[in-house]
Amino acid sequence: MRTRNMVAGMVVALLAGAFGIAFAGEAGGGGRGGFDPARIREMMSTRVKETLKVNDEEWKALQPKVEKVQTMSREITGGGMRMMGGRRGGNTDQPAAGTAEQPQSPLVKAQADLQATLDKENATADEIKTKLTAYRQARELAKQELAKAQAELRELVTPKQEAQLVLMNLLD
Numbered sequence: 001m002r003t004r005n006m007v008a009g010m011v012v013a014l015l016a017g018a019f020g021i022a023f024a025g026e027a028g029g030g031g032r033g034g035f036d037p038a039r040i041r042e043m044m045s046t047r048v049k050e051t052l053k054v055n056d057e058e059w060k061a062l063q064p065k066v067e068k069v070q071t072m073s074r075e076i077t078g079g080g081m082r083m084m085g086g087r088r089g090g091n092t093d094q095p096a097a098g099t100a101e102q103p104q105s106p107l108v109k110a111q112a113d114l115q116a117t118l119d120k121e122n123a124t125a126d127e128i129k130t131k132l133t134a135y136r137q138a139r140e141l142a143k144q145e146l147a148k149a150q151a152e153l154r155e156l157v158t159p160k161q162e163a164q165l166v167l168m169n170l171l172d
Contacts (some may be wrong), residue, residue: 069153074106106141114128
């Protein structure tokens with residue numbers, strides 16, 4: 001039991017150290033609870049650029065493709081927020097989905113509709129089934145769009161870079 005607690009403590013310490021930059025403690029730091037998702041995305045983007053060993057000019061062509069794949073992957077997996085006990089509405093520190101700044105994807109809308117139906121006390125089985133079917137269809141379409149975005153990214157990289165992107169779970 002004691003060993004398990006020590007291991008858990010070390011994991012927490014390592015994670016805190018690895019992502020410490022993205023948490024509050026610095027002036028003006030972050031969003032909810034000091035967590036700064038924009039900073040995390042920036043760090044991830046820098047990591048991809050460095051891993052691929054591209055210059056600024058090459059990165060200008062790759063970055064939008066990489067970000068599109070990352071965004072679509074997060075949407076399909078739900079961003080991991082549910083798995084980690086996160087809130088349903090997503091990140092409140094980003095522009096709300098469906099606004100001019102952050103348009104709502106069909107998958108995010110279908111997910112929100114399904115969740116709203118599940119949250120209703122008197123939702124019927126038919127209502128739930130209808131929303132679940134719509135969500136599954138939107139998720140399947142999003143997977144197809146992700147495959148297309150991954151193919152577009154794959155066209156721009158060398159075999160070595162492609163292998164790096166596969167290891168980073170950005171390409172299949």
